Amino acid sequence: MLLNNLKSIFLLSSAVQLSSAAANDYQANAEAALTTLQKWYNTNTGIWNTTGWWNSANCLTTIGDLAAVDGNVKSAAQKVFANTLVQAQKYNLQQTKVIMPDFNMQTFEGPNIPVDLLQIAAAANPKGFLNGYYDDEGWWALGWIQAFDVTGNQDYLNIAVDIFEDMKNGTEPDCGGGIWWDKAQTYVNAIANELYLSVASHLANRVPYQKQTYLDIANKQWDWFQKSGMINSKNLINDGLSDKCKNNNGTVWSYNQGVILGGLVELNRAAPNPSYLTKANAIAKAAIEALSTDGVLHDPCEPNCGADGNQFKGIFMRNLQILQSASPDNAYLEFIASNAASIWNKDRSKSGNELSVDWDGPYISPANASTQSSALDALVAAAAFQGQLGNGISS
Numbered sequence: 001m002l003l004n005n006l007k008s009i010f011l012l013s014s015a016v017q018l019s020s021a022a023a024n025d026y027q028a029n030a031e032a033a034l035t036t037l038q039k040w041y042n043t044n045t046g047i048w049n050t051t052g053w054w055n056s057a058n059c060l061t062t063i064g065d066l067a068a069v070d071g072n073v074k075s076a077a078q079k080v081f082a083n084t085l086v087q088a089q090k091y092n093l094q095q096t097k098v099i100m101p102d103f104n105m106q107t108f109e110g111p112n113i114p115v116d117l118l119q120i121a122a123a124a125n126p127k128g129f130l131n132g133y134y135d136d137e138g139w140w141a142l143g144w145i146q147a148f149d150v151t152g153n154q155d156y157l158n159i160a161v162d163i164f165e166d167m168k169n170g171t172e173p174d175c176g177g178g179i180w181w182d183k184a185q186t187y188v189n190a191i192a193n194e195l196y197l198s199v200a201s202h203l204a205n206r207v208p209y210q211k212q213t214y215l216d217i218a219n220k221q222w223d224w225f226q227k228s229g230m231i232n233s234k235n236l237i238n239d240g241l242s243d244k245c246k247n248n249n250g251t252v253w254s255y256n257q258g259v260i261l262g263g264l265v266e267l268n269r270a271a272p273n274p275s276y277l278t279k280a281n282a283i284a285k286a287a288i289e290a291l292s293t294d295g296v297l298h299d300p301c302e303p304n305c306g307a308d309g310n311q312f313k314g315i316f317m318r319n320l321q322i323l324q325s326a327s328p329d330n331a332y333l334e335f336i337a338s339n340a341a342s343i344w345n346k347d348r349s350k351s352g353n354e355l356s357v358d359w360d361g362p363y364i365s366p367a368n369a370s371t372q373s374s375a376l377d378a379l380v381a382a383a384a385f386q387g388q389l390g391n392g393i394s395s
Contacts, residue, residue, distance in 0.1 A: 138195025
């Protein structure tokens with residue numbers, strides 16, 4: 001009965017009440033997109049149907065980000081946090097992730113893994129919010145940190161602390177620093193290492209009695225990451241390192257250009273150093289130039305990005321929002337507005353406010369919780385600067 005009652009919280013009928021100005025208001029558009037996202041929320045599992053485990057952590061974070069700038073959704077967000085904390089820990093997706101030849105990730109459920117990929121599939125050992133992949137753990141840690149920031153509930157921060165303790169077990173790979181992507185120790189990639197930096201930096205700013213410990217980890221991680229070679233001569237981050245610990249020239253994905261921005265902003269907050277924001281701005285501007293067309297962000301996999309690649313762009317926009325707050329730049333504001341407008345005008349279903357993978361359109365059916373939450377990240381970024389941007393999205 002309790003779960004049935006909870007479920008009603010997240011359905012369209014009782015989600016955020018939308019303003020009649022939704023057609024030309026960033027905040028209202030984000031609220032409308034959130035309402036649609038929540039039709040996929042499963043209160044029994046605490047995660048989102050149609051997408052995966054790590055994607056659900058990003059759904060959680062996106063909702064927290066909107067709640068931080070929009071009081072209209074805070075109550076609903078708090079209920080999602082509370083339910084997911086209890087239910088998601090019980091749910092074992094039995095998923096295995098692999099790195100494809102183009103360096104995109106692909107997630108397989110249960111035993112259905114192609115034979116030729118078994119050699120690079122990491123064995124998962126799910127426990128609570130821990131599993132066989134350190135990047136998955138980093139996503140959940142950041143999600144719970146955002147839940148803590150919105151609510152002040154220490155339980156959420158404690159979960160993030162516990163997750164990070166497990167991430168520390170992945171340190172000291174053959175490349176002299178950083179962490180492995182997976183517990184099977186098959187790959188050292190950018191995303192796991194950026195998440196390790198970001199979580200450590202976030203915790204340094206939120207766990208005062210251990211600030212120096214987390215700061216030491218973050219400083220060591222950033223020093224190693226800069227020297228690892230993953231940041232190329234164009235200030236773009238390739239996917240990871242080869243087995244010889246060299247830049248593998250892997251695909252430049254948007255999310256690899258994004259997480260580093262939030263990590264450096266938090267590191268600068270913990271221990272101010274102008275070089276952190278200087279590098280973050282260089283990466284952000286290089287990414288916008290390399291990955292956008294007419295002001296709209298794209299990933300190389302579009303329109304067939306799979307369940308994992310669908311998530312990437314929103315992560316960049318989320319972290320660009322963080323950088324814009326710390327190091328304002330009109331170019332970032334324009335980029336945020338351009339993407340939010342394009343999503344709403346070109347990448348939205350004719351009914352139901354579903355959002356798909358190609359933000360420049362056309363809308364590709366079916367949308368899912370991954371494409372929806374990723375696009376929502378861009379709408380949230382615009383809503384965060386509503387006062388500066390005005391009502392810039394038209395129907």
